[in-house]
Amino acid sequence: MTDPSGQSPRERYRVQVREEVKRHAWEQIATAGVPALSLNAIAKQVGMSGPALYRYFASRDELITELIRDAYRSLADTVHEAAGDGADLSRLAWTIRDWARADPQRYFLIFGTPVPGYHAPDDITAISSEVMAVLLDASAATSLNRAAATTKRTPLDIHLDIHRDWVGDHPATGETMRRALLFWTRLHGILSLDLAGHFTGMNLNPDLLITEELTALRGR
């Protein structure tokens, strides 16, 4: 995460402790969710008593924000790595699925229930844009079926030609934007419902849903 090299001994120690705190925080979140995260409990686990932890994190919210940042960073790094060796949407989907499954609560920290007033800091939304950029790349790298070209333009197509704000300076066509967007919403729909347990007892294989959506996305 944060590079401890090239710092003063004090800085190094500080970074080390912060990292250890976050490790324990992730454990707590994984087993009992964010609401159960207790600074007190963490402090005892790392061997200090209560308020000492506030030397490292100004508040519970700051710790959580840091965890959200790390989660985004992890996702961005993961998709970057997959994109490194030229990934299309299919490859990307399975990568994201694996990443989500590895720690469902981490996934929900990003894509789960929002806190009504909360607004993410700019550097976090910047990481989110990174992910979107990779998505657009993968979308552009994914070939279409023959039949796809013939379909007529939808209201969404027109809308995306006009409103290109979120692609930034990415040279994406409307079609590329469209597929990236639908890829995102569809994959999230499946992963979210699956990880939240809404498929339990249905005897349903979520991977087949992903496969289905991937072929659907090729054929328009």
Add this chain to the structure above:
Amino acid sequence: MTDPSGQSPRERYRVQVREEVKRHAWEQIATAGVPALSLNAIAKQVGMSGPALYRYFASRDELITELIRDAYRSLADTVHEAAGDGADLSRLAWTIRDWARADPQRYFLIFGTPVPGYHAPDDITAISSEVMAVLLDASAATSLNRAAATTKRTPLDIHLDIHRDWVGDHPATGETMRRALLFWTRLHGILSLDLAGHFTGMNLNPDLLITEELTALRGR
């Protein structure tokens, strides 16, 4: 919600107070999310002091479970009503969108971040099945394009023919099941990301995404 008629005066009063408590609980949740929900604060709002509220709800978790139940019930009633006058998937989608937008936190109470250990009571999963049944009805009532029939069977199609557990005794074809499922995951993907604010700043109209998915679902 709960019918106060035909009960003893004590029962009637009890139901009334419980309902008032839940009203205040929903307000708190809507403005600050579930974690901020405080029994103490609610008790003061309804004019009683702290522990008195435990006469009506055994614990905070029980209150929340009750709210989840009411949320499911509300969703089921809403889709039932829409289905009453023969709704197809399109009609259903806008109905659910409106219901979700009316109280995003209510939506996330059902479809948001899960609590790792939590297992919903049977009567709640029963309501969930009700919703699925309406979805299957609407799916069956939605006509397909001509081109759709010619497409070859996917792994999902085969899977759904074998694993029909979740449809219960509903006489749904594999194609009906498939569309109901994809409708659910796709709509949830869009609504969830939208309500969580992941589209903010993107200058994107989520309704167009829904429209796009609805036409896509007709054409297979």
Add this chain to the structure above:
DNA sequence: TCGCTGTAGTTAGAACCTATAACGCCAGCC
């Protein structure tokens, strides 16, 4: 090498929270 300084730890305590216990009162039931 020495002394200063600021960081990191301590305990105490305020202000919340959930939840239980013990007790009183009075409305509704028989």
Add this chain to the structure above:
DNA sequence: GGCTGGCGTTATAGGTTCTAACTACAGCGA
């Protein structure tokens, strides 16, 4: 019309976040 049980109270235990005041020592500069 009396009994009883449900509803309210306060007190209390144990949990939380977070601030304040204080101490000790490690690292930094001279």
